[in-house]
Amino acid sequence: MNGFAFHRLWAVVLKEFIQMRRDRATFGMMIGIPLLQLTLFGFAINSDPKHLSTAIRAADQGPFARTLVAAMRSSGYFNLDHEATTEAEADRLLRLGEVQFVINIPEDFSRRLLRGERPTVLLEADATDPAATGPALSALRALSDRVLDRDLTGPLAPLRAKAGPVDFAIHAHYNPENITQYNVVPGLMGVVLTMTMVVITALAITRERERGTMENLLATPVRPFEVMVGKILPYIIVGYVQVTLILLAAHYFFNVPMLGSLPLLYAVALLFIAANLAMGITFSTLAKNQLQATQMATFFFLPSILLSGFMFPFRGMPAWAQWLGSCLPNTHFLRIVRGILLKGNGLAEIAPEIWPILLFLAIVMTVAVKRYRQTLD
Amino acid sequence: MTATDYAIDVAGVTKKFGDKTVVNAVSLQVRRGEIYGFLGPNGSGKTTFIRMLCGLLTPDVGTGTCLGFDVRTRQRDIKRHVGYMTQRFSYYEDLSIRENLDFIARLYDLPDRRAAVDHSLERLGLVNRSRQLAGQLSGGWKQRLALAACLIHSPQLLLLDEPTAGVDPKARREFWDEIHQLAADGLTVLITTHYMDEAERCHRLAYLAYGQLLARGTVAEVVATAKLTTWIVTGPGLPPLAAALRGRDGVEQVVAFGNTLHVSGRDAAKLESVIADVRAPTHEWTCVRSGLEDVFISLMDGAEDNFS
Numbered sequence: 001m002n003g004f005a006f007h008r009l010w011a012v013v014l015k016e017f018i019q020m021r022r023d024r025a026t027f028g029m030m031i032g033i034p035l036l037q038l039t040l041f042g043f044a045i046n047s048d049p050k051h052l053s054t055a056i057r058a059a060d061q062g063p064f065a066r067t068l069v070a071a072m073r074s075s076g077y078f079n080l081d082h083e084a085t086t087e088a089e090a091d092r093l094l095r096l097g098e099v100q101f102v103i104n105i106p107e108d109f110s111r112r113l114l115r116g117e118r119p120t121v122l123l124e125a126d127a128t129d130p131a132a133t134g135p136a137l138s139a140l141r142a143l144s145d146r147v148l149d150r151d152l153t154g155p156l157a158p159l160r161a162k163a164g165p166v167d168f169a170i171h172a173h174y175n176p177e178n179i180t181q182y183n184v185v186p187g188l189m190g191v192v193l194t195m196t197m198v199v200i201t202a203l204a205i206t207r208e209r210e211r212g213t214m215e216n217l218l219a220t221p222v223r224p225f226e227v228m229v230g231k232i233l234p235y236i237i238v239g240y241v242q243v244t245l246i247l248l249a250a251h252y253f254f255n256v257p258m259l260g261s262l263p264l265l266y267a268v269a270l271l272f273i274a275a276n277l278a279m280g281i282t283f284s285t286l287a288k289n290q291l292q293a294t295q296m297a298t299f300f301f302l303p304s305i306l307l308s309g310f311m312f313p314f315r316g317m318p319a320w321a322q323w324l325g326s327c328l329p330n331t332h333f334l335r336i337v338r339g340i341l342l343k344g345n346g347l348a349e350i351a352p353e354i355w356p357i358l359l360f361l362a363i364v365m366t367v368a369v370k371r372y373r374q375t376l377d
Numbered sequence: 378m379t380a381t382d383y384a385i386d387v388a389g390v391t392k393k394f395g396d397k398t399v400v401n402a403v404s405l406q407v408r409r410g411e412i413y414g415f416l417g418p419n420g421s422g423k424t425t426f427i428r429m430l431c432g433l434l435t436p437d438v439g440t441g442t443c444l445g446f447d448v449r450t451r452q453r454d455i456k457r458h459v460g461y462m463t464q465r466f467s468y469y470e471d472l473s474i475r476e477n478l479d480f481i482a483r484l485y486d487l488p489d490r491r492a493a494v495d496h497s498l499e500r501l502g503l504v505n506r507s508r509q510l511a512g513q514l515s516g517g518w519k520q521r522l523a524l525a526a527c528l529i530h531s532p533q534l535l536l537l538d539e540p541t542a543g544v545d546p547k548a549r550r551e552f553w554d555e556i557h558q559l560a561a562d563g564l565t566v567l568i569t570t571h572y573m574d575e576a577e578r579c580h581r582l583a584y585l586a587y588g589q590l591l592a593r594g595t596v597a598e599v600v601a602t603a604k605l606t607t608w609i610v611t612g613p614g615l616p617p618l619a620a621a622l623r624g625r626d627g628v629e630q631v632v633a634f635g636n637t638l639h640v641s642g643r644d645a646a647k648l649e650s651v652i653a654d655v656r657a658p659t660h661e662w663t664c665v666r667s668g669l670e671d672v673f674i675s676l677m678d679g680a681e682d683n684f685s
């Protein structure tokens with residue numbers, strides 16, 4: 001940047017900090033929004049629903065099958081309140097949403113179990129709402145290994161194979177990605193950051209213009225790049241406070257596993273926060289007044305929440321929506337956060353999601369600096 | 378006199394917004410160390426002209442220099458050496474006086490920032506209020522803050538856009554004393570105002586109406602070029618007399634000032650013949666030097682006839 005001076009950048013940063021400190025309402029909003037969202041998405045929308053309607057289609061009514069069904073019932077997740085005799089009937093129940101699950105116990109279940117052939121129990125799930133089915137499915141996985149241990153004693157003991165005597169085949173209908181319960185809270189991180197960071201900076205320049213302070217700023221030697229970056233830096237810290245709040249809640253209230261490296265997550269979050277702040281700054285150079293700026297921010301926020309894979313499974317969306325979603329930083333950040341927290345991904349695995357955010361940041365920042373007028377023409 | 382003896386030296390400066398010409402071919406020279414008054418009705422283009430001088434707007438047509446820097450290409454250099462006080466208060470209301478000054482001082486990278494801020498607080502009598510938020514200040518104090526802020530980087534040229542609007546007479550007087558002190562120290566000041574007493578305190582003046590520069594020079598020169606004749610009438614029954622005079626050919630202004638009436642017109646002979654018509658022994662008529670206000674109103678009326 002030609003003529004860039006750190007002292008001027010620093011002047012803007014300090015000024016923004018003081019203004020941020022004085023503006024209690026905005027500051028409160030920036031802390032309040034993550035808390036509100038966590039409550040809404042985390043608690044109000046039950047993340048560990050139990051007693052889900054389940055239909056059973058048992059072709060084998062033997063003792064092993066009965067043990068299995070009893071164990072499922074006592075796990076608390078499955079309410080075995082329907083019985084289906086044919087596949088068509090089971091299908092219908094699932095399709096109509098009468099049941100969340102159908103358990104298919106094959107005819108030769110007991111026979112194959114005794115032969116040590118690991119018979120397959122097919123569990124069909126209506127996974128449209130992954131938050132509903134996820135916990136039940138994980139409970140089932142845990143239970144399948146141990147459920148028959150009591151029955152398999154004496155001469156049958158060798159059948160307690162390491163991999164479990166029964167093979168559960170889970171067929172998640174309507175949701176190819178098969179998202180788990182932990183999806184929502186990490187996903188919230190990107191949503192909260194998009195919501196607050198974009199709005200806060202969208203107002204940054206329009207406010208200066210509306211209050212008349214812009215004319216003064218333009219009359220000093222300060223450069224556009226210095227004003228932009230100076231307005232972005234203080235809010236990066238705010239973004240980090242939000243990230244930390246969500247991570248704490250994820251850990252202590254929602255027991256979200258954190259398999260990957262938190263420093264890596266914080267490092268990538270920096271990039272994502274900067275991208276959103278730059279987006280806001282760009283809006284604020286385009287908008288004529290604060291109302292317009294807020295509208296633009298909302299316009300950006302909606303696809304970020306709807307098309308990023310937060311609300312609906314990404315791969316389940318039509319191609320155009322996926323394409324649009326891929327342009328949004330939140331889509332990539334969502335995958336990064338889930339990848340790091342839930343799958344323990346490292347830098348190598350998340351790298352393909354980093355560069356789109358970088359590219360977005362570069363483009364948006366260029367537009368912002370180009371749009372920021374040095375004169376009042 | 379060489380070009381650099383002028384703090385401002387522009388010729389034919391024109392600015393259009395859409396198809397409306399807001400500043401039309403204005404030429405202006407302001408000598409260094411001079412207090413130059415810039416007058417004209419609202420919307421005549423004063424603010425726009427000043428913005429072109431300090432690099433906030435680029436002229437559509439016209440050339441010139443400000444402090445020796447080309448107004449088209451050296452806007453960054455101009456900004457460094459000019460102090461611009463905007464018409465509307467444009468410092469941060471949610472920052473204290475000291476924080477505002479400190480912010481500006483940092484932007485200019487002043488070598489001894491703290492001292493510069495302290496010094497400007499002291500000189501403008503703001504020391505006791507330095508922690509007060511700018512938004513809580515009254516008009517007069519806001520104006521002081523703005524002046525302090527645009528002086529902090531020791532500019533060579535001060536552009537003041539209606540600095541005393543809404544300020545009480547005592548504060549205005551003090552403000553002007555300060556301006557004269559600064560000019561005595563070598564600073565050049567271009568100041569816009571609507572107050573005649575302030576216009577009289579300028580070394581030289583320019584009068585702008587509808588984007589056109591209608592008159593310029595010292596107060597005496599401006600008054601002389603207007604060629605306006607003014608009579609003062611005293612006596613009883615002035616309101617009916619005023620009504621009788623208004624609208625007569627040759628009478629341009631009939632203005633009541635307390636117990637007197639000012640009657641003026643550009644054509645001295647015509648005016649005198651009208652006066653001869655209405656003259657009665659009960660009234661005393663005196664021909665006086667036209668005041669600046671009479672001159673400006675006459676200029677504006679003349680311009681209205683020409684441009685609208």
Ligand SMILES: Nc1ncnc2c1ncn2[C@@H]1O[C@H](COP(=O)(O)OP(=O)(O)O)[C@@H](O)[C@H]1O
Pocket residue numbers: 376394399417418419420421422423424425426
């Ligand atoms: N940025 C702008 N865009 C369009 N019109 C403008 C702009 N700035 C000023 N004007 C118009 O130019 C005219 C002159 O304005 P201004 O220079 O502020 O006059 P003054 O300062 O003498 O009152 C006004 O009619 C105003 O509406």
Ligand SMILES: [Mg+2]
Pocket residue numbers: 420423424425464538
């Ligand atoms: Mg003006």
